[in-house]
Amino acid sequence: MRSVFLALALASSAAAATPFSADTLSHAQSLRQHAMSSDHAFEVVESLTTEVGPRLAGSDGDARAVAWAKARFEAMGFDHVRLEPVTIPHWERGYADARVTLPFPQPLVITALGNSVGTPEGGIEAPIVRFATLADLEAADPAEVKGKLAFIDHRMERFKDGRGYGPVVKARGQGAVAAAKKGAAGLLLRSVSTSAHRFAHTGVMRYVDGVAKIPAVAISGPDADQLTRMLQRDPKIQVKLELEAMDHGETTSYNVIGEITGQSQPEEIVLIGAHLDSWDEGTGALDDGAGVGIVTAAAGHILALKQRPARTIRVVLYAAEEIGLIGAKAYRDAHQDTLAQHYVAAEADFGAGPIYRFDTRVNEQALPAMTALQQQLAPLGVERGHNQTWGGPDVSVLPPLGVPVAGLAMDGTDYFDYHHTPDDTLDKIRPEAIQQSAAVYTLFAWLMANAEAELRPIPMPQP
Amino acid sequence: MRSVFLALALASSAAAATPFSADTLSHAQSLRQHAMSSDHAFEVVESLTTEVGPRLAGSDGDARAVAWAKARFEAMGFDHVRLEPVTIPHWERGYADARVTLPFPQPLVITALGNSVGTPEGGIEAPIVRFATLADLEAADPAEVKGKLAFIDHRMERFKDGRGYGPVVKARGQGAVAAAKKGAAGLLLRSVSTSAHRFAHTGVMRYVDGVAKIPAVAISGPDADQLTRMLQRDPKIQVKLELEAMDHGETTSYNVIGEITGQSQPEEIVLIGAHLDSWDEGTGALDDGAGVGIVTAAAGHILALKQRPARTIRVVLYAAEEIGLIGAKAYRDAHQDTLAQHYVAAEADFGAGPIYRFDTRVNEQALPAMTALQQQLAPLGVERGHNQTWGGPDVSVLPPLGVPVAGLAMDGTDYFDYHHTPDDTLDKIRPEAIQQSAAVYTLFAWLMANAEAELRPIPMPQP
Ligand SMILES: [Zn+2]
Ligand SMILES: [Zn+2]
Ligand SMILES: [Zn+2]
Ligand SMILES: [Zn+2]
Numbered sequence: 049m050r051s052v053f054l055a056l057a058l059a060s061s062a063a064a065a066t067p068f069s070a071d072t073l074s075h076a077q078s079l080r081q082h083a084m085s086s087d088h089a090f091e092v093v094e095s096l097t098t099e100v101g102p103r104l105a106g107s108d109g110d111a112r113a114v115a116w117a118k119a120r121f122e123a124m125g126f127d128h129v130r131l132e133p134v135t136i137p138h139w140e141r142g143y144a145d146a147r148v149t150l151p152f153p154q155p156l157v158i159t160a161l162g163n164s165v166g167t168p169e170g171g172i173e174a175p176i177v178r179f180a181t182l183a184d185l186e187a188a189d190p191a192e193v194k195g196k197l198a199f200i201d202h203r204m205e206r207f208k209d210g211r212g213y214g215p216v217v218k219a220r221g222q223g224a225v226a227a228a229k230k231g232a233a234g235l236l237l238r239s240v241s242t243s244a245h246r247f248a249h250t251g252v253m254r255y256v257d258g259v260a261k262i263p264a265v266a267i268s269g270p271d272a273d274q275l276t277r278m279l280q281r282d283p284k285i286q287v288k289l290e291l292e293a294m295d296h297g298e299t300t301s302y303n304v305i306g307e308i309t310g311q312s313q314p315e316e317i318v319l320i321g322a323h324l325d326s327w328d329e330g331t332g333a334l335d336d337g338a339g340v341g342i343v344t345a346a347a348g349h350i351l352a353l354k355q356r357p358a359r360t361i362r363v364v365l366y367a368a369e370e371i372g373l374i375g376a377k378a379y380r381d382a383h384q385d386t387l388a389q390h391y392v393a394a395e396a397d398f399g400a401g402p403i404y405r406f407d408t409r410v411n412e413q414a415l416p417a418m419t420a421l422q423q424q425l426a427p428l429g430v431e432r433g434h435n436q437t438w439g440g441p442d443v444s445v446l447p448p449l450g451v452p453v454a455g456l457a458m459d460g461t462d463y464f465d466y467h468h469t470p471d472d473t474l475d476k477i478r479p480e481a482i483q484q485s486a487a488v489y490t491l492f493a494w495l496m497a498n499a500e501a502e503l504r505p506i507p508m509p510q511p
Numbered sequence: 512m513r514s515v516f517l518a519l520a521l522a523s524s525a526a527a528a529t530p531f532s533a534d535t536l537s538h539a540q541s542l543r544q545h546a547m548s549s550d551h552a553f554e555v556v557e558s559l560t561t562e563v564g565p566r567l568a569g570s571d572g573d574a575r576a577v578a579w580a581k582a583r584f585e586a587m588g589f590d591h592v593r594l595e596p597v598t599i600p601h602w603e604r605g606y607a608d609a610r611v612t613l614p615f616p617q618p619l620v621i622t623a624l625g626n627s628v629g630t631p632e633g634g635i636e637a638p639i640v641r642f643a644t645l646a647d648l649e650a651a652d653p654a655e656v657k658g659k660l661a662f663i664d665h666r667m668e669r670f671k672d673g674r675g676y677g678p679v680v681k682a683r684g685q686g687a688v689a690a691a692k693k694g695a696a697g698l699l700l701r702s703v704s705t706s707a708h709r710f711a712h713t714g715v716m717r718y719v720d721g722v723a724k725i726p727a728v729a730i731s732g733p734d735a736d737q738l739t740r741m742l743q744r745d746p747k748i749q750v751k752l753e754l755e756a757m758d759h760g761e762t763t764s765y766n767v768i769g770e771i772t773g774q775s776q777p778e779e780i781v782l783i784g785a786h787l788d789s790w791d792e793g794t795g796a797l798d799d800g801a802g803v804g805i806v807t808a809a810a811g812h813i814l815a816l817k818q819r820p821a822r823t824i825r826v827v828l829y830a831a832e833e834i835g836l837i838g839a840k841a842y843r844d845a846h847q848d849t850l851a852q853h854y855v856a857a858e859a860d861f862g863a864g865p866i867y868r869f870d871t872r873v874n875e876q877a878l879p880a881m882t883a884l885q886q887q888l889a890p891l892g893v894e895r896g897h898n899q900t901w902g903g904p905d906v907s908v909l910p911p912l913g914v915p916v917a918g919l920a921m922d923g924t925d926y927f928d929y930h931h932t933p934d935d936t937l938d939k940i941r942p943e944a945i946q947q948s949a950a951v952y953t954l955f956a957w958l959m960a961n962a963e964a965e966l967r968p969i970p971m972p973q974p
Contacts, residue, residue: 100739101617108616154794157933183676245708246793246934270936274794276562277937280736330709331617331737470620471709471734474740 062372067417067501068424070345075353076424076491083347083487084428084485089345090479091401092120092152093338097331097474104386105368106138106299110504113324117304117340117365126306126363134367134378138299139163141250141328142292144235144338146265149173150286152278157268159248159329161220161237161470162371163255163291164264171290172197172263174233174381178279182219186226187302197287198223199238201272205243210398210460216240222250224264234289238272240464246270247469248328249395263291281494301325301367303375308347310497311356318496319362319387319393320346321442323369331473334463337474338482339396340365350497359391366442370468376442380449382494387449392496392503394454395440399463400477401485406430406492407437407455416502424495428488433457435507452503456488488506530880530964531887534818539887539954542812545949547818547891552808553942555583556801556863560794560937567791569601569762569832576787580767580803587811589769589826597830597841600926601762602626604713604791605755609699609728610635613749615741620731622711622792622932624683625834626699626718627727627756634753635660635726637696637810641742645682649689657694660703660750661686664735669705673861673923675939679703683714687727698727701735703927709733710932713790715834726754764788764830766838771814773960780849781959782825782856783809783952784905786832793935797926800937801857802946804829809952813960820960822854829905832860833931839905843912850912855951855959855966857917858903862926863940864948869893869955870900870918873966880964887958891951896920897971915966917959919951 068076100116114131121129139162146156177196181187187200191395194510200219205212217240224235239249244308246268255261267275278285304324326332347363367375380387392410406422415435416434422432438444439453447453459481466472524865531539563579566572576595584592602625609619640659642648648661663682667676680703687698702712709731730738741748747917770811773779785802789795808827831839843850855873868955869885878898885895901907908915922944929935 077799094740098737099615100742101611101615101737152562152564244938245710246936247708270938271933273938274561274564276935277557281562283964301744329618405520471733473709473737475707475733475736 059286066420066497068420068495072495072498074235074356076494078489079154079349079494080427081485083490084159084483086345086349086483087479088104088348089341089482090340090477092344093333093477094474096337096340097333101331102328103326103332104322105301105371106296107135107328110325114302114304117324121304121306125351126347127309129306131302131304134301134303134375136301136368136374138296139371139373140296142166142294143290144292145290147288148278148285149288151282156271157246157248158265159250160273160291160293161264161266162250162292163253165261166291166293167263167289171288172233173286173288174285176236176275176285178276179213182226184222190230192467193227194295195233197234197289198232199236199275201238201276203238203463204235204240204242206461208458208459210462210463213240213332213464218362221254221332224253224262225256225259228260230427233260237264237266238268239268241269243465247471248280249468250329250404252467263289265289277412286436303367303379303476304365306363308351308357308361310358310360312358314360315389316359316360317390318493319364319390319443319456320493321364321366321393321395321398323375323442324365325368325370327370327468329470331474332472333474334399334466334472334476338395338400338477339480342396342486342489345486346493349490350494357494361497369442373441373445376445380445386449387446388447390451392452392454393439393443393446394456395443396456396489396494397440398458398460400482401458402478402481403430403456403458403485403488404489405433405457407433407457408435409437409439409503410435410452412507414501417499421495424491425488428484430488447506447508450504450506452506454492458485470473529883530962531883531958535958535961538816538818539957542953542957543890543950545951546812547946549808549812549946550942551726551811552804552945552949553940555804556796556806556940557937559800559803560796564624564794565791565793566787566789568599568764568834569759570791573764573788577765577767580787584690584767584769589815591770592769594765594767595842595845597764597766597838598761599764599831599837600834601759602834603757603759605629605757606753607728607755608753610751611741611748612751614745619734620709620711621728623754623756624716624727624729625713626716628724629754629756630726630752634751635696636749636751639699639738639748639750645686645689651693653693656690658696660697660699660752661690661695661700662738664701664739666701667703667705669924671922671924672920673926676703678925684717687716687725688719688722691723691725695725697725700729702729702731704732706732706928712931713792714931726752728752728754737890742789766830766842767828769826771810771820771824773821774819775821776849777823778852779822780825780852780853781822781956782827782906783956784829784856784858785826785860786838786905788831788833790833790931794937795935796937797862797929797935797939798931800859801815801863801940804945805859805949805952808949809956812953813957820957822960824956824960828869832905836904836908839908843908844904850909850914853909853914855915855917856902856906856909857919857955858906859919859948859952860903861921863945864921865944866893866898866919866921866944866948866951868920870896870897870920872900872902872969873898873915874968875970877964877966880962884958887954888951891947893951897900910969910971913967915956915969919955920947
């Protein structure tokens with residue numbers, strides 16, 4: 049009797065220390081086993097990248113991706129599958145060519161940055177002027193820049209967590225404006241890339257009102273090095289640039305949404321997301337077909353249980369992330385009345401994994417509960433991280449409105465080798481990595497949808 | 512006295528066992544030290560790839576490469592620097608585009624094979640039919656192929672010695688003819704490549720009289736896998752192909768030659784060569800800027816000695832290797848009267864090294880001398896190989912006319928990752944690898960130019 053009593057007391061004490069019921073944990077264990085022997089996530093990316101391929105927001109591929117996602121969600125048996133319209137700009141790349149004309153004529157491997165204007169008919173030909181960083185360009189004497197192609201040669205550093213991206217990508221977004229302010233004719237950006245290969249990496253750039261719109265392209269790392277070698281021999285290197293970028297005005301894309309309706313608290317939402325759009329030159333396998341596969345498979349694994357979670361699990365495949373989080377902002381605005389019922393949100397948008405760390409942005413009182421959740425992820429190799437995440441690009445617009453978020457940090461060591469290039473294709477995804485990531489998202493969604501813990505109000509950085 | 516006598520006796524006995532004088536060996540030692548602390552070879556490739564870049568036979572880049580080589584040879588102080596004219600066809604790539612149109616529309620990464628015809632204005636659009644190998648295409652029922660794009664999906668295997676190339680490259684040379692014989696509209700070749708990246712690898716293809724000339728392109732490995740995945744879903748995959756390949760007729764290029772005139776047997780030639788032309792999409796760094804750097808630096812190191820070698824060392828930078836060994840055949844024909852005085856020939860055309868093995872094709876009586884030579888290379892990590900080499904592509908036309916050849920085998924593990932792609936750029940060359948290769952060529956040329964050994968007549972395979 050005594051040992052039975054003790055066991056019950058321990059069980060009860062364990063229950064008190066955890067936000068999860070024994071039943072929830074028991075299902076978590078079978079979900080973990082199921083997910084770690086499932087190829088579902090890989091199959092989803094394989095289907096999307098093969099049958100749809102590139103899906104730049106606004107393109108035919110984008111429309112096909114939306115239809116693909118809706119059909120798949122319906123076939124899987126999600127509840128309340130729907131398309132939520134998003135008004136987006138439709139930019140198209142067209143023809144692009146760049147070559148050194150003097151004194152060492154040869155072609156360059158380039159790609160237009162997303163949103164760039166084209167060149168006038170016949171292209172532009174101008175000397176180049178090199179800057180090590182955006183800051184150096186901003187500090188330059190306009191007389192040095194006027195009429196030239198400003199060449200920003202900032203090399204990205206490789207890290208597991210991708211933190212080399214932030215300091216360099218600023219030049220992609222703002223470089224053309226900074227160059228135009230000095231009178232430049234165009235921008236040549238060293239690709240935001242860790243790759244040793246000759247791919248140019250695209251990505252969105254921005255103009256601002258009142259500053260001339262000049263064409264902006266990325267050149268591959270080897271080409272940036274080549275230009276630098278040329279400049280060491282001769283300060284007068286002339287480049288000809290022809291871009292045919294087309295602005296097709298506004299069109300409509302869609303956030304694609306499917307749900308597993310909660311059993312006892314259906315109005316409360318655990319949101320797991322990824323973005324459905326991609327850049328146009330690769331097939332968007334790592335960015336963000338992998339995320340689509342991970343969150344779709346995670347919800348699919350839970351759907352296969354006989355039991356429904358307490359809260360609703362909502363899968364959101366965002367539109368038009370690449371061209372400025374447009375689907376994310378549309379979701380936020382369309383759902384403003386129910387954001388208070390969003391229990392937590394997380395997005396997978398950093399490749400295929402594996403996931404190595406669980407970050408959060410929740411109330412400090414909930415940190416023990418988050419540790420309890422991480423302990424369920426620990427068998428998959430996931431450690432506890434910090435409480436300062438923004439949860440992924442599309443869900444990062446939610447914490448300012450009070451929504452708790454989680455970040456399931458993926459190993460991104462190689463992510464920027466492929467990011468936004470033609471080389472972002474299915475073969476770059478390791479099946480065992482995406483399987484683990486999908487398993488982590490499965491457990492995360494299941495446990496969050498059943499957790500007994502108050503995650504609000506969330507801490508926010510002080511302005 | 513006795514010990515001096517013994518030392519002399521030993522020295523004399525050593526001399527008898529070796530084809531090299533003590534003076535030759537002493538210079539070999541200082542050459543080895545000098546070469547292994549020199550960046551000359553890398554500097555040569557850096558100069559060629561930066562200042563000239565791509566140099567497709569017949570192009571402006573080719574003409575600039577010839578001028579570059581002549582100027583460099585003259586500046587280095589080579590004897591008898593000269594250009595020997597070679598009549599070549601001038602093919603130009605132009606625009607190329609391919610895309611799946613049905614049922615999964617998306618672009619493919621392709622490159623025209625060298626010598627391919629273009630498509631009719633507006634391109635061709637046809638279903639594809641897949642074959643695992645050229646042999647499978649050759650065995651196919653013409654009804655299966657007629658009017659379609661024949662897709663040969665033969666994957667190359669990776670080996671240090673590049674032996675995966677031969678079995679696969681046949682489809683590049685002969686695939687279009689085999690396909691046209693079955694009535695195909697065009698050829699889609701899986702790139703002859705070991706790369707995991709999305710580059711298409713060009714290379715020369717051939718037509719034959721009496722068979723329709725159909726356009727022939729290589730597609731990247733990831734694109735070949737993508738087509739195969741599509742075919743698993745739907746046997747009717749339609750591809751549109753647009754090629755603008757241009758045949759500019761005949762023009763003149765040049766074999767560039769420089770020498771170190773021999774001291775005592777100047778009429779005897781030790782030929783070290785590489786090819787100066789390259790494909791047009793990369794800068795021809797590994798293929799064959801590295802070879803140009805290796806043989807140029809090797810001769811340069813010897814030129815820096817106060818002493819001249821016994822035989823003449825001739826550096827030949829061949830024209831138009833890529834489009835069919837045209838410079839090699841021109842050299843053979845122009846020098847037919849002196850081929851009997853060619854002591855030995857070797858070509859560096861397999862990347863930057865390092866060199867790991869010394870192969871030969873010499874008379875069996877000379878094998879001990881070759882082993883003695885290899886012992887001088889052993890400190891650089893070079894082992895003795897076989898006696899069946901052809902010496903490299905351009906010098907392979909010489910053994911049928913009795914000329915002994917040597918092959919200094921380079922580690923080509925990664926060579927076919929870059930071969931004939933835009934990604935063949937300077938950054939792929941490891942300075943320490945090309946330094947070692949240049950040191951090996953330095954010793955090889957010096958020792959051959961001073962060897963006391965008869966290398967003829969050479970063994971040839973029986974027909
Ligand atoms: Zn993304
Ligand atoms: Zn992206
Ligand atoms: Zn070659
Ligand atoms: Zn080649």
